[in-house]
Amino acid sequence: MSDETTHSAVEPSQPLRGRLVLLAGGTSAAGRACARALLAVGARVVVVGWDTGRLGEAADAAPGAMTELCDLTDPAAVAALRDRVHISHGNVDGVIHLVGGWRGGGGLAGQSDEDFAVLLRSFTALRNVSRTFDDDLRGSDAGRLAIVSSTAVARPLAGGANYAAVKAASEAWARAVAQGYAKTARDSGRELTAASVIFRVRNLDGRETALASAVVALWDDAAGTWNDRTVPLIDGGERPGGK
Numbered sequence: 001m002s003d004e005t006t007h008s009a010v011e012p013s014q015p016l017r018g019r020l021v022l023l024a025g026g027t028s029a030a031g032r033a034c035a036r037a038l039l040a041v042g043a044r045v046v047v048v049g050w051d052t053g054r055l056g057e058a059a060d061a062a063p064g065a066m067t068e069l070c071d072l073t074d075p076a077a078v079a080a081l082r083d084r085v086h087i088s089h090g091n092v093d094g095v096i097h098l099v100g101g102w103r104g105g106g107g108l109a110g111q112s113d114e115d116f117a118v119l120l121r122s123f124t125a126l127r128n129v130s131r132t133f134d135d136d137l138r139g140s141d142a143g144r145l146a147i148v149s150s151t152a153v154a155r156p157l158a159g160g161a162n163y164a165a166v167k168a169a170s171e172a173w174a175r176a177v178a179q180g181y182a183k184t185a186r187d188s189g190r191e192l193t194a195a196s197v198i199f200r201v202r203n204l205d206g207r208e209t210a211l212a213s214a215v216v217a218l219w220d221d222a223a224g225t226w227n228d229r230t231v232p233l234i235d236g237g238e239r240p241g242g243k
Helices: 029-040 052-061 075-088 113-132 134-139 158-188 208-217
Strands: 020-024 044-049 066-069 094-097 143-150 194-201 229-232
Touching: 020 029, 020 113, 029 044, 029 052, 029 208, 044 052, 052 066, 066 075, 075 113, 094 113, 113 134, 113 158, 134 143, 134 158, 143 158, 158 194, 194 208
Parallel strands: 020 044, 020 094, 044 066, 094 143, 143 194, 194 229
Antiparallel strands: none
């Protein structure tokens, strides 16, 4: 293992300089926007995706970003990803979960098992990535996990029941992660340094820049400010809000 596996010391005025942030499912337009924003403030970025072509496009769109090919729904593949990242780049300070997608319509009768299986991949990937990199995020002096959820969780519709159910499960998982971070800090008698955050948006199309700004802002405040927060994503980003 290389000598870069420890977390980098970061100047208070430059909270993201040298940090290693993993964009899980980061080949989308939102992922590319996040990669560019993180690189612009000095972070090191690893974009993870399952399609070689889209990974190449993401690298071209965010020069300086590193890429990793991985099926995030496969626990063994995610464990191998962690090992490769540790050896090549060091421990991870942030995981931004961007695996998503939409399938719906047709009312409740139209909520097919096939569509549900596709949507469930996002939740499966979240479980795999958050568990596999849990030690990294807990060990960082500024660990951050963030997911992108939907306003459909607060007002689910019959035509999007599959989608809303998967997003609700993802939110529950992210909040459980937050509780785990808080308990670890409390039990060890130390300050909370890791935070799990939920961003909610009605539609991410056209709000990629807002998401990128909000992701960068996660390191502007102490973990206690962010942990177990559900933040509405609006144009221009948002500060921590109520749960």
